[in-house]
Amino acid sequence: MLALTRDDWDVTEPAPAFGPVDLVLHAAAWTDVDGAEAEPQEAAAVNVGGTQHAAELGAPLVTFSTDYVFDGRKRTPYLESDAPNPQSAYGRTKLHAEAAAGEDAWIVRTSWLFGWTSRNFLLTMLALGADRDEVAVVDDQRGSPTFVGHLAKAVRELVELPHGVWHVAADGDCTWAEFAEAIFEEAGLDCRVRRISTADLGRPAARPAYSVLRSERDGPPRLPHWRDGLRDCLARLP
Numbered sequence: 001m002l003a004l005t006r007d008d009w010d011v012t013e014p015a016p017a018f019g020p021v022d023l024v025l026h027a028a029a030w031t032d033v034d035g036a037e038a039e040p041q042e043a044a045a046v047n048v049g050g051t052q053h054a055a056e057l058g059a060p061l062v063t064f065s066t067d068y069v070f071d072g073r074k075r076t077p078y079l080e081s082d083a084p085n086p087q088s089a090y091g092r093t094k095l096h097a098e099a100a101a102g103e104d105a106w107i108v109r110t111s112w113l114f115g116w117t118s119r120n121f122l123l124t125m126l127a128l129g130a131d132r133d134e135v136a137v138v139d140d141q142r143g144s145p146t147f148v149g150h151l152a153k154a155v156r157e158l159v160e161l162p163h164g165v166w167h168v169a170a171d172g173d174c175t176w177a178e179f180a181e182a183i184f185e186e187a188g189l190d191c192r193v194r195r196i197s198t199a200d201l202g203r204p205a206a207r208p209a210y211s212v213l214r215s216e217r218d219g220p221p222r223l224p225h226w227r228d229g230l231r232d233c234l235a236r237l238p
Ligand SMILES: NC(=O)c1ccc[n+]([C@@H]2O[C@H](COP(=O)([O-])OP(=O)(O)OC[C@H]3O[C@@H](n4cnc5c(N)ncnc54)[C@H](OP(=O)(O)O)[C@@H]3O)[C@@H](O)[C@H]2O)c1
Pocket: 005, 006, 009, 010, 011, 012, 026, 027, 028, 029, 030, 031, 046, 064, 065, 066, 067, 094, 109, 110, 111, 112, 113, 114, 118, 119
């Protein structure tokens, strides 16, 4: 296995020579959702150009897409056959990236990722919760927080299944505020959650109010409930 960082390959450029590759897992992306509003071309260079360059390697490709390709107006789970209608520059780049991946790719649409590395909502809440009595968290966006450990197992199953778009997210759903409360409860942190609205937060990019993903395809990988993902992730933290 060859695990590459940005230092090894800036995906806005064609890939350096690696030799033969059996499978590409393409997770590099511009993920600054608000920043993409101000710099949409730079975001597209990474997300669309990067995916095209990954596809040009000519190996079977798994690429990761997002619930933000949907507008969030539904109140029942989004299926693969639902029409995307991204409301943000980031969502638009990811939708174009799906097209750039080509017909012979597994396009994994997932949501609200958290894990034990990098920056994510779980790690942010753990840091804030250890430091403050109260945090304000948005309570009018509903999705499925997905533990990357569970997603990785699902991707292993997915590569035995046909190509195309697959919705792969944790079971269950919640708002960000409910997720924050669960984090504090599971981590034993004494911190209150003040529920606020998306409008209160006033972020540059629009987010879908509802973006629960479910699969209508035959035999999709099934992930555990997000709360099990939270417990499993907390157990992996140092
Ligand atoms: N986070 C979510 O909630 C979520 C939800 C749905 C789908 N996704 C998708 O899942 C995938 C992984 O997301 P993530 O949350 O793990 O993202 P992340 O933590 O922001 O990681 C993205 C990675 O891409 C690298 N990268 C950025 N620009 C690059 C470039 N030009 N060349 C090479 N590498 C570059 C970053 O490197 P540096 O560390 O050096 O910047 C970082 O290692 C992405 O496709 C994302 O769109 C994420």
